Amino acid sequence: MNKVAKTVLISAIILIFGITVLFFVYYGVSYSSVDNTVADLVNTGNDYMSAESYQLAIDQYVQALEYEPENNDLKTAIAHAYVCLANTLSDDGQVIEAYQNALTYNSMNTNAYWGMSEVYENRGDEDSLLMTLQTGYQNTGDENMLIKANNIEIERARIKAEEEAAAAEEAERIALEESHNDLLSELLSMFAVDKPDMDGIKEKIRTDEYINMVDEVIGDNKSFYYGDRDADGRRNGKGVAVYSDGYYYYGDYADDVRSGNGIYIRAVYAESSSIGSYIFEGSWANDKPNGNGTATSSFYKDKISSAEFAKQIITGNYTDGLEDGKMSLSGTTKGGASVKYSYTSKNGVASKSSNEDSGIKGQYIIATSSDGKSNLTSDGSNRGVEGFIN
Numbered sequence: 399m400n401k402v403a404k405t406v407l408i409s410a411i412i413l414i415f416g417i418t419v420l421f422f423v424y425y426g427v428s429y430s431s432v433d434n435t436v437a438d439l440v441n442t443g444n445d446y447m448s449a450e451s452y453q454l455a456i457d458q459y460v461q462a463l464e465y466e467p468e469n470n471d472l473k474t475a476i477a478h479a480y481v482c483l484a485n486t487l488s489d490d491g492q493v494i495e496a497y498q499n500a501l502t503y504n505s506m507n508t509n510a511y512w513g514m515s516e517v518y519e520n521r522g523d524e525d526s527l528l529m530t531l532q533t534g535y536q537n538t539g540d541e542n543m544l545i546k547a548n549n550i551e552i553e554r555a556r557i558k559a560e561e562e563a564a565a566a567e568e569a570e571r572i573a574l575e576e577s578h579n580d581l582l583s584e585l586l587s588m589f590a591v592d593k594p595d596m597d598g599i600k601e602k603i604r605t606d607e608y609i610n611m612v613d614e615v616i617g618d619n620k621s622f623y624y625g626d627r628d629a630d631g632r633r634n635g636k637g638v639a640v641y642s643d644g645y646y647y648y649g650d651y652a653d654d655v656r657s658g659n660g661i662y663i664r665a666v667y668a669e670s671s672s673i674g675s676y677i678f679e680g681s682w683a684n685d686k687p688n689g690n691g692t693a694t695s696s697f698y699k700d701k702i703s704s705a706e707f708a709k710q711i712i713t714g715n716y717t718d719g720l721e722d723g724k725m726s727l728s729g730t731t732k733g734g735a736s737v738k739y740s741y742t743s744k745n746g747v748a749s750k751s752s753n754e755d756s757g758i759k760g761q762y763i764i765a766t767s768s769d770g771k772s773n774l775t776s777d778g779s780n781r782g783v784e785g786f787i788n
Contacts, residue, residue, distance in 0.1 A: 719786025720746030
């Protein structure tokens, strides 16, 4: 090697060595400077945390993170500071924002999820509450979050099921009401003429559709009504209604009850019963027969003896459905004979008209027929309009 080449080589080695030394010196000084800066920022942040100046602490920690962006301890400290800050805020929006900032730095901070959950729960924002709990469980594995989320979903399912059941019940009620209205409106048109065809009305209410409607008059449904109503929806004016045990009423209503003049009819009885129909026409008040009225009972001839009435008509005064005053009874026997009686009742009990033996054990005479050939007797039981006799 010549002298020039040797000199160049030695110079290169010296230069490289010098640069290397300079690099290590610079790096060491630089690293020490960053480390000290981060330490100062963290210490200052810690002092602010102790003084509960959480936003200032956050500012210090964030500056430190700029030097060490992958420092998880710094991220955890920032998240914790944001949670502490949230606890000092009163505005819901700011509280939520603080918790969200905490989770930006540490997605596993359980306190942030619980804090946000509490805010959403207080707001009644169940969707956000559920989402927060589910996300919190996924990120933290906190079983209590899963339990609460599951309970919310169970309660939601229960409420939804109840609402669906209520909606279905309401739809069924509306459909049933419409069906009842169709039947009752048809019946109303049959009544609302100068001379109603009572035999036709009897046959109508003996059909399966009307019998089935009667079966639905139970519980709170004491009657189904079709007709006039006042501004408050109460029965007022003319209308027709079906009541329990197959009684129908057509006539006047006032203040939601039967009041005025009306026709009260039943035409469906047990197969074993001899009566075929019962009709009361007269005055009503307080939802009961009050005033003058006529009660007509018709019987099946093939189910009565020759001496029994095929038709019986009682006319007189009624108080709350009970005979009360002078009453007259006219009857037509199965054989076609007519008989008439007059008697007096008080509060539903017929008065004795003779001390003679009635010939029937436990009964007394209340009237003698107009032709003097027969007696009308009673055992003291209440007499009055069907459905109103206790």
